[in-house]
Amino acid sequence: MTAAGPGANGVALEPLAAEVRSIRTRIHAELSRVVVGLDDVIDQLLIALLAGGHVLLEGVPGVAKTTLSKAFARVLGGHYQRVQFTPDLLPSDVTGTYVLDRKTGDFVLRRGPIFCQVLLADEVNRAPAKTQSALLEAMQETQVTIEGTTLELPRPFLVLATQNPVEQEGVYRLPEAQLDRFLIRATMGYPGHDPEVAMLKLHSQPTVEVDSVLTPERVLSLQGRLPEVHCTESLLHYIVNVAEASRDHADIALGASPRAALSLLRCARARALLEGRGYVTHEDLQRLAPSVLGHRIILRPESEIEGRRVDDAIADLLAQVPVTEIVGAGPRRPGG
Numbered sequence: 001m002t003a004a005g006p007g008a009n010g011v012a013l014e015p016l017a018a019e020v021r022s023i024r025t026r027i028h029a030e031l032s033r034v035v036v037g038l039d040d041v042i043d044q045l046l047i048a049l050l051a052g053g054h055v056l057l058e059g060v061p062g063v064a065k066t067t068l069s070k071a072f073a074r075v076l077g078g079h080y081q082r083v084q085f086t087p088d089l090l091p092s093d094v095t096g097t098y099v100l101d102r103k104t105g106d107f108v109l110r111r112g113p114i115f116c117q118v119l120l121a122d123e124v125n126r127a128p129a130k131t132q133s134a135l136l137e138a139m140q141e142t143q144v145t146i147e148g149t150t151l152e153l154p155r156p157f158l159v160l161a162t163q164n165p166v167e168q169e170g171v172y173r174l175p176e177a178q179l180d181r182f183l184i185r186a187t188m189g190y191p192g193h194d195p196e197v198a199m200l201k202l203h204s205q206p207t208v209e210v211d212s213v214l215t216p217e218r219v220l221s222l223q224g225r226l227p228e229v230h231c232t233e234s235l236l237h238y239i240v241n242v243a244e245a246s247r248d249h250a251d252i253a254l255g256a257s258p259r260a261a262l263s264l265l266r267c268a269r270a271r272a273l274l275e276g277r278g279y280v281t282h283e284d285l286q287r288l289a290p291s292v293l294g295h296r297i298i299l300r301p302e303s304e305i306e307g308r309r310v311d312d313a314i315a316d317l318l319a320q321v322p323v324t325e326i327v328g329a330g331p332r333r334p335g336g
C-alpha cells in the first residue's frame with residue numbers, strides 16, 4: 001500500500017465513488033441553469049453535505065449567495081427554510097416558542113423555521129449574538145431546547161449561513177469559537193468578465209426551476225459511508241503535522257484545533273468521493289486547507305498590521321510540511 005494509491009478499502013469503494021461522482025455532475029448541470037461560474041463553491045457545498053457539516057458562505061451583496069443556496073437546497077430535495085437574520089431577530093424566532101391556545105388555555109409548542117433539513121440562514125451576522133448562538137448550538141447538537149423541552153431536528157440537517165463582509169455597517173462579527181462550528185467556509189468573489197457576461201445572457205432567458213437530484217434518505221446513506229473512504233497512516237500524520245505547524249507559526253495567535261484537523265479529514269474523504277476515488281490523497285488535503293482551516297485561524301495583531309493574511313500563513317504551512325511518507329515518526333515542525 002502506498003500513500004498515493006488505493007488500499008483494499010479504496011478498491012471496494014469504487015462503485016460508490018463512481019456514483020457520487022455522477023451525482024456531482026448532475027448537480028452541477030442542474031445548478032448551471034440558474035448560476036454561472038460558481039463551480040468551486042458548488043463543490044465546497046457538496047463536500048460539506050457529504051461530510052455532514054455546515055457552510056459559511058461569504059461575499060459582498062449581489063454575488064448570488066441567496067440564489068445559489070436556494071437552488072442547492074432544491075437539488076437536495078429536502079424540506080427547506082430561509083431565515084433572514086436582522087438586528088431585531090430573537091432566538092425564539094429561529095428555534096420556536098410556546099404560545100397560549102386561547103380555546104384550551106394550554107401552551108402549545110410552535111416550532112421555528114429551524115425544523116427543516118436545509119436552512120438558509122441569510123446574513124447571519126446581522127443578528128445579535130444571542131440569536132446567532134441559538135442557531136450555532138442547534139447546528140452543533142442537531143437539537144434545540146425550547147423552555148426546557150429538548151427536541152431533535154430532522155436529518156440530514158444542513159445550514160448554509162451567508163455572511164456579509166465584516167467591514168459593512170450593522171454587522172456583528174461571529175465569535176471565533178462559533179466560526180469553528182462551520183465545517184467549511186466558501187468565499188464568493190466577483191465572477192470574472194466572461195462569466196458575468198454569461199450571467200447577463202442567462203438572465204435574458206425565461207427563469208427556470210432546478211430539479212432535485214438527491215433525496216434526504218440518499219444523503220444520509222452517503223454520509224454513512226464516508227468513514228470507509230481510505231486514508232493512509234502517513235496522511236493522518238500529515239494532517240496533524242499541518243495542524244501542529246499552525247500552532248507554532250510566527251504569524252498565528254490561534255492555530256488549528258483538533259476539531260479543525262478532524263474537519264480536514266472529513267472534507268478530504270468527501271472530496272475523494274466527489275472526484276470518484278475511494279481514497280484520500282495529499283492533493284485533497286492541500287486543496288481543502290484554506291477553506292477548512294482559514295476561518296478557524298487567528299493571526300497575531302502585529303502580523304495583521306504588517307499586512308499578513310491568513311491565506312499567506314496557510315500557504316506557508318503547506319510549503320513547510322513535507323508531503324513524503326511520515327510513518328510513525330514524531331511530528332516534524334518547521335524550524336523545530
Ligand SMILES: Nc1ncnc2c1ncn2[C@@H]1O[C@H](COP(=O)(O)OP(=O)(O)O)[C@@H](O)[C@H]1O
Nearest residue numbers: 034035036061062063064065066067068191199
Ligand atoms: N454568478 C451568477 N450567476 C447567476 N446569477 C447571478 C450571479 N451573480 C449574481 N447573480 C444574480 O444577481 C442577483 C443577486 O443575487 P443574490 O443571490 O440575491 O445575491 P446575494 O445573496 O449574494 O446578495 C440575482 O438575480 C442573481 O441571480
Ligand SMILES: [Mg+2]
Nearest residue numbers: 065066067122
Ligand atoms: Mg442575499
